[in-house]
Amino acid sequence: MRRTKEASWETRNQILDAAEHVFLERGVAATTLAQVASSAHVSRGAIYWHFENKSDLFSSMVERIMLPTESFVASIERVCESDPLGRMRAVLIASLRDAACNPRTWRVLNVIFTKCELTDDSGAMLLRCRTAAVELRARLKVALHEAMLKGQLPSALDVEYASTLLQALWAGVLRESLLDSSVIELDRDAERIVETWLDVLRHSHACLTAWHALRQDVAAHLSHA
Template structure:
């Protein structure tokens, strides 16, 4: 009985998260209430407040659901090319692009963050958490770029901070444009080519 109750609670939580993805993607974060999410999930208001204290608590859970698979892919990249710093960054960038296409949860979060979120009122904490997550990842990538420059893999005049922000902007831009019109280009099939274009430009910086 206890196991079934725990499984039912996890199933209810998953239903609420799936409903939140749908409603946030459709109406945006600011214009959506927790009650609407509960209704979309076919559950009661009490059910959503049992699992989530407020909207930010729910959004945190949504982001955590996609963060863990990305961390796994980061570890896989390090294992696949342990001595290739640029190769690790490259594989991670490709993984982010392909996850947007292949994983509906990742795609939903990308849609919400890039297209359906106004950083106002009770959603302002989301901006801070998004920045914290981005900056944590950026610090790691910048360090690897610095090590690649020191090792002579990249030109000595390459700026690691600028390279990092250029890469993040490039990947975000590809995701944003694909979400606008998925039929315009094949993000999944061309992920490697698109990422390699960036790194080819980085290696060919003029002295």
Template sequence: MARRTKQEADETREALLDAAEQVFLDRGVARASLDEVARVAGCTRGAVHWHFRDKLGLFLALDERLVLLQDEVKDRLCIEEDGSLQSMACAITAAMKDFEENPRRRRLLTIMLQRCEYVAEMAPALQRRRQADTEIRETLRRRFQEVAERGDLSPAWPPERAALFLYALISGLLHEWLRGEADFTLSGEVSDAIRSFLDCVAARPVSGGEK
């Protein structure tokens, strides 16, 4: 086919990414074929190889989409923060709600966590994931640090431990939830549980006892 206008080309690129999202999700990255991605996007492999170097390139571009979404959350966690555990709980609840309401986000995370094997030529993707995770943990640690400096953190919970703990907790719950038939909701039970946890690590109760 012929040369398209620049806007049309960008649309093609987005269509390819959308298609990759879908195909990777139900075939897994390794078993997904570029041909199917192209057909779902309404074009051919020629277009794929024009916009992306190879399958890894396509995958990394998809990962970039998720990184952008994660950065949004991270920023919100920083901005809305006033140094209280209360505000941390709010920010995390908001993030959970976002996962439920933004299907793209859910699909992308499912792909990165459960639809690919980080091995061999996928190594650069692994690095990216690791870095993103490290940044989140570090952000959490800084928040807990601030809480501690206010004297609102129980001495049994140094900021590092609290951050690792909360990160692992959220990560574990997300894993379980992403598998599909979870018997809980992120904005419901999970947010409640996290509030309960934040109550635990508080030097003094934050949510007024039984709220």
């Protein structure tokens, strides 16, 4: 019985491994279960034994990885220490490099962002991504606030804006590297990229609360002129 369960699990993982490669090559919508079965060297019946349909197969494939956003959230929880900005810098660099150096993560993210059409079947995945994104912004705000208290960032930093900006920059670099890894090599460039982001937070007047308030005042003045 134990060997039977192990063999069944091995077959399931074999199918999921094949799905990663076939979805990446053909796109999710254009891929058939017969093509996945052929790549996995199993029968279509074996696929239906483990998965209800292609949507279930896709969801199970995504569930095998921790999304970079989720990894980031888990790591940045421990940012409240003597060097919060240094810790955040290390987490940012590690998150970029992990996406580049972990083959499974890279393949699945590539399928999600470049080979997956948004349909009703994508609902669970999108909810997972959005939930992680909301949690990440909350964690970033805490980390940035800690860095401000330690004097590592300007005391007038607009934390709400800075956390949103940092998350957008991070997600954008990940997406661009998936689209064309020759433009951005995450393993090579991660440290330089993160230092650029942190320099923006340290030195850009546009990241300060006063700058935002001034813009609002000017806009209000112009609207009444």
